[in-house]
Amino acid sequence: MNLKKLFINFFFSALIITFAANSYAAVIDLVKIEGNRRVPSETFLRYTVKAGEEFDMNKVSASIKEIFTTDLVVDVQVDMRVDDDKLTLVYVVKEKPYVNKVYLEGNINVRENYITEDMIPMEGQILDRAKVEENINKIIGVYHDEKYYSVAVKADIEDRSDNSVDVFFRIEEGPEARIYDIVFAGNKFYTDKELMKMLSTKEKGFFSWLTGSGKLKQELIEIDVEKIRGEYMKKGFIQVRVGEPEVQISEGKKKRITLTFRVEEGDRFKIDSIAFEGNRHRTDKELESVTVLKSGDWFNVEEFQNDIKRLTDRFTEIGYAFANVEPLTKENKDEKTVTVTYRVEENVLVKISRINIRGNADTKDRVIRREMDIAEGDIYDSRRINSSKKNIEFTDYFEEVRLDEKRVDDSSVDLNVSVKDKRTGFFSVGMGYSSVDELMFMLRLQKKNLLGSGYTTDFKAEFASKRTDYTISLTDPWFLDKPITLGVDFYKLKRSYYEYDKYNDGVALRLGHPVVGRKLYATYKLAYEKEKISDIDDNASQYIWDQEGEYTTVSFTPILNYRTTNHPVDPTSGNISRIYYKYAGGPLGGDNDYYKTGVETSEFIPLWWKFVGMLHLEGGYLDSTGEGKLPVDERFRLGGIYSVRGYKYGYISPKDEDGYDYGGNKMFLFNAELVFPIAADQGFKGAFFYDAGQVNDTDEDYLDGKFYQGVGVGFRWYSPIGPIRIEYGIPLDRDDNKKSGRWEFSMGGMF
The missing domain is CATH 3.10.20.310 (membrane protein fhac)
Structure with missing residues (x-):
């Protein structure tokens, strides 16, 4: 070292001492980081003192503390150096080691991927002791779920040469154990059996391999304690205490757990x-x-x-x-x-200041605003606000509807309606079988909220070896932005029966409006149809021969619809009802003179747990207002997935003297279902059902004669592509006494 450099080093050593004692200012020329291998120097330089600043021991100490707060280092030292006559401040860091690999040892009865999917990732990250402890607890939790309650887990950390470590989780599984006995102590008001029904935790049973009963889960135990406490408090035991359950594990190779819940009921108030x-x-x-x-x-x-x-x-x-x-x-x-x-x-009377619509990328504001039962400037009404949210949801245009309130001042609030548009294109594909059409395929394409204006277009087609139906519809549910529905239908039908072919072309105009709020709705349908019956078989009944030729039918049909269900697609409570009266001919003109009336109602009843009951009643009556016969296509027939399951479509029908089904003029239908969740999160449900129906003709009294009954089981899946139904019905009253069942199937989807 030359004399000049020696002198400078001596000078700066003296300078530091002098600075510390007398606050003498020295300027730092350069700041450097040394010792770092993985963390870039720029990361540490964010926290150091800066070049060009005056040397300050307090700032240097503070910068060291800042570097420690990054949790990237285990040690920091600061050196003062003179390089080329420049004062350099060097931060020498020792980085925390990073995790190279994580190993599991000792897991014999639980697969490694089942354990690791719950663990916090560590590989490639800086070693964090808190994460290690958390992963130990997660491993123990996985083993508890698998009935290994004596499991012990420890973590060993082994250093490598490159400032990295391997983490070994060493597991001692211990013997498997299950809950064999659940015991209650101190309970007088509720019996052991009643308390047992309240619990999510269950004793090991015969089907435990399937149901998972016998597992001891801490989160379920905590829920069970609150359930017991809650049930007591519902009965007036406001001082009840339920202690943390005691867990006793038996000795021996086969571990048996006894779980004891201790209850102090207290007095009833x-x-x-x-x-x-x-x-x-x-x-x-x-x-x-x-x-x-x-x-x-x-x-x-x-x-x-x-x-x-x-x-x-x-x-x-x-x-x-x-x-x-x-x-x-x-x-x-x-x-x-x-x-x-x-x-x-009470506080002050509040008004609605503004209603803000947000999130509607496709739907026009007015389509949402017209569904609101409350308007800007109205007095605040929580009931009308809640019904507005429900109205918007029932349009079925949105995946999500939120309605939030923002306080403007002491006497006004804004309503913020936030929506998320959904795909409103719908397609459904189905197939079935009927005694008339044999194998049948159905296709439906529907687009709701067309152009974001709420219009609905609908195309339906049914294809079979003896049938082809087409229908095209256009509907405006808010004509001129008034609560009036206006729609038009065009349809074309061709059907080949055993004895004849039928062609039907028509157009219908529909008009609807609310009667009582949004619960009771009236619609009116005016239809014009051209009908042709031809290609009649030589062995057909005289009833069919009498209707050979071309006809026109002009009809008017008023309908009352009532709805109080809590969901548009999958209701669990409420009612859907309908009554209609179809009048054809007379002053309307045309060749057919008749009237047809019907009524139906469906009641959805929430039962225990998540079970839902559904009861459906339907009746219909058809009669002539002139001299002509009743049109064969208006006659009632039952059977199939939407009426009496277990029978072919049209099987339940009067027969003429030649044994042909031709439909009746009176109909009665009853359905009862018990619907229950199988995998609620995935929208998978099951159902048990009972159906009964009857169709009579003009020479029979209503509800007189034989009822056809069916029972069975159904599966419904509200899948991402739409609703899917699979039904298996067993007929109880076939004329040939056969009891073989029938599968029925339908499915739908979104586009």
Whole structure:
């Protein structure tokens, strides 16, 4: 080292000492990073002092702390150097090692990929002790799910030469164990059997290999404790305590778990009295009418919470959007009663300032806005706001509908309607079999919300060896942006029966409007049809021969539709009903004079758990208003997937003297279904059903004679490509006494 450099080093050493003592300023010429292998120098330089700054020991110390906060290093040292007469500040870092490989050892009875799919990825990342501990817990959790409750897991970290490590998770599986006994202690009000039904955790059963019963899962245990506690609190046991279940594992090769739930029921409380305070715009009587809990009832925490919501809704429905109901309870332990006071804060009357529509990339604003039951400037009404959301959902134009409120000031709110357009093109493909058409294929192409304006176009076609049907429809559900439906249908039909061929061309005009809100809807249909019956077989009945030739039919059909279901496609509650009256001929003209009337109703009933019952009734009647015979194609026939399953389409029908089915003028149909989820997340459901139907002719009384019954099982899948139905029906009343069943199938999809 030459004298000049020696002098400079001595000078800067003295300078640092002098700076620390006297705050003498020295300028840093260069900042360098050394020791880093994987992390770029630029990453560390973000936290160091900068070249050109005056040397400051406090800033250097602070920068070292900043580098440690990155969690990238285990050590940082700072050197002062003089290179080419320049003052250089060097940060010497020691990086944390990174994980090269993760190994599992000792897993004999559980596959490696089943374990690793739950673990937090570590390979190629900086070693994080917290992740190691978390992965140990995840491995233990996987083994607990597989009934290995004695499992032990430890992690060993082995250094490599390149500042990396391998992590070994060493597993001692221990013996497999299952829950064989669930025991309850301290329960008097509920029996052991009743408590057992409340639990998600189950004892090992005969079908445990299929159902998974006998597994001990901590998350389910915690849910079960809350279930038991909740059921007690519904019955007035407001002081109930349910301890953390005790787990006992037997000794021996085959581990048996006994799970013990300990319950301290406490006293049961009734409601002494209910009072209201602060309510100015609702009387006590009005509020009492919406509460379920009454004086003298057992205190039910669940209904208590629901009553608070119901009371709040009574004020939000009349404009008090920020109303608050605060419940005050006072226990009388001696009398075992609870006094309830609902303290109401109505706050101020609120109006709707603006309604903002968002997210509708394809759909026009007006299509959404016209579905709203509330408008800008209206008094706030939570009931109408909720019904508006439901109306938009029922258009079936959107994957998602959200309605949020934004407070503008103390007396107004904005409603933000956020939607996500969905694919509204629908196709369905189906096939079936009928005694008339034999093997039949069906195709339907439908586009809702055409051009984002709510128009619907629909094309339907049915093909069979003896049948071809085409229908094209166009519908505007809001004609002139009024709640009036206007539509037109064009259709062409060709059908070859055993005894004759029939051709039918027609056009129909439809008009509809609401009668009572959106629940009751009226439609009117005016149709003009040209009909031709030809190619009659020599052995056909005289009834068919009498209708040979060409005819015109002009008909008018008013229909009333009623709907209260909670979902447009897959309802679980509510009702769908319809009544119609079709009048043909008379003053309308044409060659056929008759009337046809019918009524049907479907009730969806939520039952226990997620089971849903469905009851369907339908009846129809057909009669002539002139001298001519009833058109054969208007006559009633039953059988098939949409009526009485287990029978071919048209099997349930009166027969003429030659044994031919030609339909009846009276019809009755009953269906009962029990629908249940199989894989709810995937939209897969099952159903048991019972069907019964009857078709009579003019010489028979209504509901007189034989009923045809069928039972069976069905499977429905609301798949990504649309609804799919598979039904297997067993006939109970075939004329030939055969009991062989029939499969029926239909499916649909989106485009």
